[in-house]
Amino acid sequence: xxTLEQHGNVFVLTLTGDDExxxxxxxxxxxxxxxxxxxAAAASAGPGAALVTVAEGRFFSNGLDIGWAGTSRxxxxxxxxxxxxxxxxxxxxxxxxxxxxxxHASAGGFLLALCHDYRVxxxxxxxxxxxxxxxxxxxxxxxxxxxxxxxxxxNALRDVLLRGTKLRAAEAKEMGIVDAVCPGPTxxxxxxxxxxxxxxxxxWDGDVYASIRISIFPxxxxxxxxxxxxxEEKVKNFASRM
Amino acid sequence: MEPNNLCTVERRGRVxxxxxxxxxxxxxxxxxxxxxxxxxxxxxGAGALVLSAEGKFFSxxxxxxxxxxxPLHLHSTMDGGFRALxxxxxxxxxxxxxxxxxHAAAAGCAxxxxxxxxxxxxxxGFLFMSEVHAGIKIVDFLAELMREKxxxxxxxxxxxxxxxKMSAAEAVRRGIVDKAIDGxxxxxxxxxxxxxxxxxxxGWDGEVVAEIRKAVWPxxxxxxxxxxxxxxxxxxxxx
Numbered sequence: 486x487x488t489l490e491q492h493g494n495v496f497v498l499t500l501t502g503d504d505e506x507x508x509x510x511x512x513x514x515x516x517x518x519x520x521x522x523x524x525a526a527a528a529s530a531g532p533g534a535a536l537v538t539v540a541e542g543r544f545f546s547n548g549l550d551i552g553w554a555g556t557s558r559x560x561x562x563x564x565x566x567x568x569x570x571x572x573x574x575x576x577x578x579x580x581x582x583x584x585x586x587x588x589h590a591s592a593g594g595f596l597l598a599l600c601h602d603y604r605v606x607x608x609x610x611x612x613x614x615x616x617x618x619x620x621x622x623x624x625x626x627x628x629x630x631x632x633x634x635x636x637x638x639x640n641a642l643r644d645v646l647l648r649g650t651k652l653r654a655a656e657a658k659e660m661g662i663v664d665a666v667c668p669g670p671t672x673x674x675x676x677x678x679x680x681x682x683x684x685x686x687x688x689w690d691g692d693v694y695a696s697i698r699i700s701i702f703p704x705x706x707x708x709x710x711x712x713x714x715x716x717e718e719k720v721k722n723f724a725s726r727m
Numbered sequence: 728m729e730p731n732n733l734c735t736v737e738r739r740g741r742v743x744x745x746x747x748x749x750x751x752x753x754x755x756x757x758x759x760x761x762x763x764x765x766x767x768x769x770x771x772g773a774g775a776l777v778l779s780a781e782g783k784f785f786s787x788x789x790x791x792x793x794x795x796x797x798p799l800h801l802h803s804t805m806d807g808g809f810r811a812l813x814x815x816x817x818x819x820x821x822x823x824x825x826x827x828x829x830h831a832a833a834a835g836c837a838x839x840x841x842x843x844x845x846x847x848x849x850x851x852g853f854l855f856m857s858e859v860h861a862g863i864k865i866v867d868f869l870a871e872l873m874r875e876k877x878x879x880x881x882x883x884x885x886x887x888x889x890x891x892k893m894s895a896a897e898a899v900r901r902g903i904v905d906k907a908i909d910g911x912x913x914x915x916x917x918x919x920x921x922x923x924x925x926x927x928x929x930g931w932d933g934e935v936v937a938e939i940r941k942a943v944w945p946x947x948x949x950x951x952x953x954x955x956x957x958x959x960x961x962x963x964x965x966x
Contacts, residue, residue: 602884637880661881684889690862694888697859700870701883719864720802 486515489522494533494685495678496523496580500540508593509550513567520574527580533688535681536578538601539585539674543610548592551620565625568593572627573709575600576698579691581684585677586654586663587670591616596628599635602698603684605665605677606654613652613662615645630708636662733762741774741927742920743821750782755834756790757801760808767815768956774927776819777919778842779826781912785852786835807954807964809834810868813841814955817941817948820933822926826919827895827904828912832857837869840876840903841947843940844922847895848915849907854898859890872947877903 490497498519500506520536527534540546549568554560575582575597584601591614598604598613606613615632617624624646636642641660644650657663665680667673699706699713706713735746745766747753763778770776780786789805816823825842832855839845839854847854856873858865865873865887877883882901885891895907908918941948953962 602888635880637878661879664881687860687890689859693862693864694859696864697888700865700867701874701887702880703870703874714864716806716866716868719866 486512487519489519491526492678493682494530494535495681496526496534496536497678498523498536498538500538500546503542505544505547505589506540506542506594507547507550507552508564508568508597509553510564510567512550513564513571517571517574520571520578523580524574524578527691532690533685534580534691535685536580536582536601537585537674537677537681538582538597539677540587542588544588544594545584545586545590545611546594546597547589548594548596548616551622561622564593565628568596569625569627569709572596572600572631573706573711576702576706576709577695577711579695581681581689581694583677583681583684585674586611586613587673589614592622593628596631599631599662603665603677603680604657604663605667605673605680606657606663607668607670607673608654608666609669611654613645613657615649618647618649627705627708630705634702634705636660731762731765733759734766736766736769738773739920740924742777742923743770743773743775744777744779744916744920745770746916747778747780747786752784752787753780753782753835754787754790754792755805755809755838756793757804757808759790760805760812764808764812764815764956767812767819770819770821773821775822775824775923776816777824777826777916777923778838779912779916779919780828782829783851784829784835785825785827785831786838787830788833788835788857803964806866806868809838810951811954811956812838813868813872813947814951814953814958816841817944817951818937818955818957820937822923822929822931822936824919824923824926826916827852827854828915830855833863834869837872841872844926845904846906846908846915846919846922847898847904848912849895849909853892853894854886854903855892856887856890859888868947868950871950875944875947 488499549564582601583603584598586598586606588611590598595613638661654666658666667676737744823842824844825839827839827847829852831839836854898904899907908915
């Protein structure tokens with residue numbers, strides 16, 4: 486389902502296998518466990534870590550496992566409810582995060598990529614696509630919060646959510662959704678890891694980094710269940726360092 | 728305004744020009760914040776306001792050195808003083824222009840962006856939200872101000888989460904400041920005054936300027952309004 490490896494101070498989370506990496510309960514659980522491991526390992530290692538998420542095959546992820554859900558709205562909601570804490574774990578992760586969009590990322594898969602701080606994407610194949618409007622599925626409210634937070638260029642939000650525009654890497658970069666475009670999957674992964682290494686090398690305090698991430702996207706973080714620290718708690722942290 | 732050695736005021740035409748004096752970092756200590764607030768209050772009757780600075784720095788942020796020596800119960804005077812200054816600027820009945828003549832870091836960067844327009848020195852000086860590098864969490868008011876004034880997600884991430892040192896050219900390209908000005912400190916000040924004079928020449932009703940401005944930035948106004956000079960005494964925190 487997924488593996489976690491450590492290359493120096495970069496944790497590489499890989500969605501394994503040649504399939505669409507549908508976000509069913511087992512994969513979500515697997516990813517959650519891997520993210521928790523990375524967090525624990527970084528905590529003992531000290532500042533200066535980063536996470537890269539990559540995927541094998543033609544897909545990054547095609548989203549919630551609608552094959553498993555079938556016509557059951559209950560099952561679909563169960564999947565959306567299971568993904569929410571994983572989104573929260575990523576948004577609260579005490580290290581920089583990079584998604585290497587090595588293939589199609591649609592619906593929940595696009596959301597998963599958006600939960601990272603940076604996105605590197607291959608140019609030759611693959612699209613970012615919020616398919617819900619075409620399939621006739623409503624969007625979980627935290628999905629919308631994330632997109633509203635991170636997709637702020639003029640008309641980009643409308644195009645992505647309300648028109649179901651399929652974005653190749655170049656167009657996604659124009660919209661500010663993707664940060665770097667690479668020719669193919671190998672270069673994409675290499676670039677993502679290099680970016681992660683550069684970010685890790687800043688040796689930012691992880692707790693502070695996560696706090697600042699939450700303070701720049703507070704509504705999205707709240708929507709996935711993150712409770713932001715009060716000013717008193719934030720300042721206590723600083724006062725104890727002075 | 729009482730004379731002090733922290734900032735000066737002068738009128739240039741319709742423009743009320745405030746200058747943070749000296750070659751230092753213009754750290755926003757309670758004393759400097761109070762001096763700037765007095766300078767802002769002295770703008771009554773002007774058509775526009777400009778805040779500028781001498782030396783290499785516009786402002787390098789809060790006075791952490793002061794905070795290290797001051798008793799904990801006084802720390803709120805710096806945060807509160809900053810909120811009060813922002814409240815005063817938000818409800819000022821005239822357009823405001825920041826002349827970012829040098830480095831503007833952390834609360835100093837936020838102070839610049841709290842103005843309606845920002846002109847910045849092209850050849851020197853950065854906008855720099857240094858907190859991530861210094862290991863300092865960003866308190867809610869500062870974050871709210873930056874969120875309202877930097878709505879683009881990528882800009883927010885690069886400025887606050889990556890802590891980029893942003894040159895004037897880069898800041899203009901990203902839409903964070905309005906103009907980059909070549910030359911020295913005086914050139915930037917002159918450009919800011921010229922911009923302010925143009926705004927003053929529009930002849931806008933000052934009260935309407937203030938009302939529209941507060942409506943355009945409602946979240947930061949809501950968090951500042953109890954601190955300003957015009958806040959009801961009951962609501963105003965004792966600083």
